[in-house]
Amino acid sequence: MGWLPDLADPTFRPGWREQVRLHWVANIIMLRSWQHTVGFILWSLIALPGWLMWAWFFLFLAALAAKGSLSTSAFIGTTALGLIPILAIQHLAFVVAFRRHYAPCYRVAMNRAGTPVCERCGHLLGQSAMECPECGRVA
Numbered sequence: 001m002g003w004l005p006d007l008a009d010p011t012f013r014p015g016w017r018e019q020v021r022l023h024w025v026a027n028i029i030m031l032r033s034w035q036h037t038v039g040f041i042l043w044s045l046i047a048l049p050g051w052l053m054w055a056w057f058f059l060f061l062a063a064l065a066a067k068g069s070l071s072t073s074a075f076i077g078t079t080a081l082g083l084i085p086i087l088a089i090q091h092l093a094f095v096v097a098f099r100r101h102y103a104p105c106y107r108v109a110m111n112r113a114g115t116p117v118c119e120r121c122g123h124l125l126g127q128s129a130m131e132c133p134e135c136g137r138v139a
């Protein structure tokens with residue numbers, strides 16, 4: 001799993017106009033599929049308990065800082081450090097949601113735009129390919 005999710009074969013390099021068009025179509029395809037839309041939202045919510053704990057922690061430390069028991073720099077540093085694991089979990093959840101629920105829609109948009117691509121793995125296919133040589137998915 002990369003730091004940023006792969007949409008398709010890295011040799012596929014559309015211009016920015018084509019990228020915007022493909023993303024527009026892919027978003028519409030995803031929003032028309034309740035499984036992909038709900039799946040994307042549920043994966044994105046994985047970090048919610050962490051956010052709620054951070055908010056509680058923030059308010060707790062803010063109360064200590066207001067009483068003078070905690071310096072302003074310690075308050076800022078501690079709350080900022082607490083964000084790091086939550087942002088990491090949020091990013092991983094985004095990558096999983098993106099790969100599972102958005103990338104397949106992007107590949108459908110690529111196929112509709114005339115670039116044959118495997119909808120499961122993103123491998124570019126020849127015009128007459130019936131089976132993906134990368135993952136074996138049959139079109």
Ligand SMILES: [Zn+2]
Pocket residue numbers: 118119120121122123132133134135136137
């Ligand atoms: Zn494939």
